[in-house]
Amino acid sequence: MDSRLPGYAALSGGFILAGSSVVAAKFLGGLPVFFATACGTAIAFVALLPLAAREVKAKKAASRPVGLRRALPLLALQAFFGVGLFRVLMLLALARTSAVVVGIATSATPAITAALAALFLKERIGPWTAAGIGLAALGIAALQSGGSAEAVAGEAGAALSGCLLALGAAASESAFNVLCKRLPATIGPRLASAAVMAMALVMLSFLSLATGERVEWAAIGPARVLAIAYMGIFSSALAYILWFTGVARVPGSLAGVFSGFMPIASFGLSIAFLGERPKAMAFAGAGLAIAGVLLCAAGAAGTPASPRAGRAA
Numbered sequence: 560m561d562s563r564l565p566g567y568a569a570l571s572g573g574f575i576l577a578g579s580s581v582v583a584a585k586f587l588g589g590l591p592v593f594f595a596t597a598c599g600t601a602i603a604f605v606a607l608l609p610l611a612a613r614e615v616k617a618k619k620a621a622s623r624p625v626g627l628r629r630a631l632p633l634l635a636l637q638a639f640f641g642v643g644l645f646r647v648l649m650l651l652a653l654a655r656t657s658a659v660v661v662g663i664a665t666s667a668t669p670a671i672t673a674a675l676a677a678l679f680l681k682e683r684i685g686p687w688t689a690a691g692i693g694l695a696a697l698g699i700a701a702l703q704s705g706g707s708a709e710a711v712a713g714e715a716g717a718a719l720s721g722c723l724l725a726l727g728a729a730a731s732e733s734a735f736n737v738l739c740k741r742l743p744a745t746i747g748p749r750l751a752s753a754a755v756m757a758m759a760l761v762m763l764s765f766l767s768l769a770t771g772e773r774v775e776w777a778a779i780g781p782a783r784v785l786a787i788a789y790m791g792i793f794s795s796a797l798a799y800i801l802w803f804t805g806v807a808r809v810p811g812s813l814a815g816v817f818s819g820f821m822p823i824a825s826f827g828l829s830i831a832f833l834g835e836r837p838k839a840m841a842f843a844g845a846g847l848a849i850a851g852v853l854l855c856a857a858g859a860a861g862t863p864a865s866p867r868a869g870r871a872a
Contacts, residue, residue, distance in 0.1 A: 566808025570817035573801030577732075578662065578824025580794035582832055584650055585658050586786040590779070591772035595787065596646040597763035602791025603799070604756040610800075611753035618747070626745040627754065633741055634754045641735030642759035642795070643766075648728040656721030659837045662825025664725035665818075666698050666848035671733035672815025679737055682810055691816070691854035698847035701840050736815050739806040748803035755799065822848050 587595045618625055652661045670692035676682040684692075742751060806814045826845045829835045 566805040569801040570805030570814055571820055573798045574818050574820040575824045576794050576798040578821040579828055580790050581658050581662050581825035582828045583786040583789045584653055585833060586782050588654055591774060592647050592650045593763050593767035594772050594774055597760060597767055598787045599790040599795055600756050600760045600763060602788055603795035604760055606792055606796040607753035607756055610749040614747045614749040624745050626743050630743055630746050635758050637735055637738045638755045638758035640731045643762050645728050645731040648724050652721045652724035656718045657835055658829040658833055659826055659835050659841055660722055661725040662822045662829055663844045664722050665729045666822040667726055668729040668732050668818035669815045671730050672736045675733055675737045680740055687854050691851040694847045694851035698844040701844035748800045751803045752799040819848055
C-alpha cells in the first residue's frame, strides 16, 4: 500500500473543511473583519491547546526533541499567510461577491502551490501538472462570466474585486502549503496548529484594536455565533491538524493538488445551504477545476514519497 495514502486522506479532509468555511463565513457579513477572524481563531486555539500539550508530553516521555523555539519564525509566517491573510481576504471577497464565485476562484490554489513549490522547493512540474495548471487558469476565466444568477446588475466592478480578493486568498493558502514543507519533522501537527493559531490570534487582535473596529454586540445573533464556532473548531482546528499531518507525507506540489477540494466543497455547499444559483459558466469553471485536480494528481502519482514522509510515518 502506498505510504502516502493516509496523507492523501488527511489533505482531502482538511481542504474539504476549508471549503466549507466559505459558506460559514457568508453568515459573518457585516461584522468587523479582523474581529470576526480573531474570534474563530481564538476558539481554534482553545480547542487545540490540550491536544498540543498531550503531544508535547508524549514526545518528552519518549525523549524526542520538540524544537519549537527554532521553528517560531516559520510558524509565524504560516500564521500570517495561512490563517490571518487567507481568512481576512476571504471575508472581504465574500462581502463583494457570491460564495460560489469565491469558492471557484480558490481553484487557483493548486496551480499557485505548484509554481511556488517549483520555485522554492525545487520540485519539478511535469506535463500533466502543467496541463492541470492550465485548466485551473481556464476555470478562473470561465468564472468571470459565471457567478450567481442572482447577482445584482451593474455591480461588475464589485464582483471583479471580490474575485481578485479570493485569488489573493488562494495565493495565501498556497504560501502556507509550501511553508508547511519547511517545518521540522520534530514539530507534530497538533503543536504546529496550536502555535499557528496563537500567533494568528495575536496578529488579528492587534489589527482589530489598531484599526479601531467597533462591534455591535446585539447584531451578532445565534447564526453568527454558530458560524464562528464552526469556523474555529472544524474549519480551523481540525482542518489545520489534517493539513499538517498530510503535508508531512507528500511532496509540496502534490499537497497543493488536494487544495482543489476546497473550491469543489464550497461550490456544492453554497448551492445546497445558501440557495445560490450559479450560471452555466460557473459550472463549467467548477468542471475545469476538477479536471485540473485530476490531471495534477495523475502527474504527481509517480513522484517519490518525500523524505520527511518516511520519518513522519
